Amino acid sequence: MVKDYYNILEVDRSASERDIKKSYRNLSKKYHPDKNPDNKESEDKFKEVAEAYSILSDKEKRGNYDTFGDPNGQPQNPFGDMGDMNDIFSQFFGGGRNPFGGRGSRRKKGGDIRINVHMTLEDMYNGEHKTIKYRRNKKCGTCDGTGGESTTCGNCKGHGVVNQIQKTPMGRVQSTVTCPSCGGTGKIITNPCGDCSSNGVISSEERLSFDIPKGIMDGESLRVTGKGNSIKDGVDGDLFINIIEKPHPTFRRSGLDIHQRVNLSYKDLVLGSPIEVDTIDGKIRMTVKSGTQVGSMLRVPQKGFIRDNQRGDMIVEVWLDIPKEVTEEEKKIIETL
Numbered sequence: 001m002v003k004d005y006y007n008i009l010e011v012d013r014s015a016s017e018r019d020i021k022k023s024y025r026n027l028s029k030k031y032h033p034d035k036n037p038d039n040k041e042s043e044d045k046f047k048e049v050a051e052a053y054s055i056l057s058d059k060e061k062r063g064n065y066d067t068f069g070d071p072n073g074q075p076q077n078p079f080g081d082m083g084d085m086n087d088i089f090s091q092f093f094g095g096g097r098n099p100f101g102g103r104g105s106r107r108k109k110g111g112d113i114r115i116n117v118h119m120t121l122e123d124m125y126n127g128e129h130k131t132i133k134y135r136r137n138k139k140c141g142t143c144d145g146t147g148g149e150s151t152t153c154g155n156c157k158g159h160g161v162v163n164q165i166q167k168t169p170m171g172r173v174q175s176t177v178t179c180p181s182c183g184g185t186g187k188i189i190t191n192p193c194g195d196c197s198s199n200g201v202i203s204s205e206e207r208l209s210f211d212i213p214k215g216i217m218d219g220e221s222l223r224v225t226g227k228g229n230s231i232k233d234g235v236d237g238d239l240f241i242n243i244i245e246k247p248h249p250t251f252r253r254s255g256l257d258i259h260q261r262v263n264l265s266y267k268d269l270v271l272g273s274p275i276e277v278d279t280i281d282g283k284i285r286m287t288v289k290s291g292t293q294v295g296s297m298l299r300v301p302q303k304g305f306i307r308d309n310q311r312g313d314m315i316v317e318v319w320l321d322i323p324k325e326v327t328e329e330e331k332k333i334i335e336t337l
């Protein structure tokens with residue numbers, strides 16, 4: 001949950017550096033623990049005020065906070081913890097989570113793969129079931145990713161590292177280095193796998209089907225754990241599916257709202273008229289009131305994007321359709337106005 005730092009500091013979003021400082025001084029005096037001994041509430045408030053000040057007094061952090069809602073400059077992930085998404089995908093793909101991929105793991109990880117998926121606004125609104133093909137380095141099935149039959153490296157006894165003693169002016173110094181004989185794997189391949197040239201991986205074409213959730217936005221990405229590149233003696237990398245919005249001929253998205261321009265005649269604007277407009281899920285009828293000004297924004301509630309149980313609006317920007325050619329008769333009529 002992102003805190004409203006402006007609210008905490010009791011200033012508005014356009015407040016100057018001086019205003020922010022002034023308000024911070026007043027509030028931190030007010031809630032100072034010395035003044036409010038054994039008062040948990042004001043202690044929390046005191047901390048909160050300090051946190052808000054540390055963000056809003058820092059130009060860069062304030063800018064990021066204003067833009068992304070996060071002082072560290074990352075857009076908030078609207079789908080919450082990506083872990084949830086992984087769980088969905090892991091289940092979907094048969095739970096390929098690698099037991100060695102945990103925190104503190106020393107195992108090497110294969111490279112991540114990024115794939116762009118271009119979507120129409122309609123598909124982003126409805127969600128989409130998608131199948132993609134891409135190439136990845138996949139564990140070789142013949143040797144099970146080992147690169148071939150092997151024996152334990154004699155030089156390091158399978159540890160992958162050896163102790164090295166160096167003579168320095170300070171005396172003899174012992175250090176641990178990667179085993180030069182096996183390159184750190186602890187194994188020497190005695191019978192190389194022919195299918196992968198003892199690389200343990202082969203390049204293969206993958207076919208992957210997945211669901212893109214409703215309401216996804218341009219620039220967001222979905223992670224599929226373990227579907228990136230495999231690596232010999234390591235953990236599989238991940239696949240990232242980057243969502244890119246295709247330009248729409250009439251709609252422009254702004255958060256959950258959808259904007260569009262509608263050209264109307266002078267007569268319709270002056271006298272008012274029922275009109276028909278497209279929305280993301282079908283046509284609707286609406287009424288333009290008499291005396292509507294060019295540039296007016298007519299809000300049609302609940303006709304925007306749906307996400308997290310919220311729905312945005314459709315915003316119709318009114319434009320005037322000026323005819324390029326008029327007949328003599330029309331000219332006369334217009335002049336009588």
Ligand SMILES: [Zn+2]
Nearest residue numbers: 140143193196
């Ligand atoms: Zn192989």
Ligand SMILES: [Zn+2]
Nearest residue numbers: 153156179182
């Ligand atoms: Zn070795």
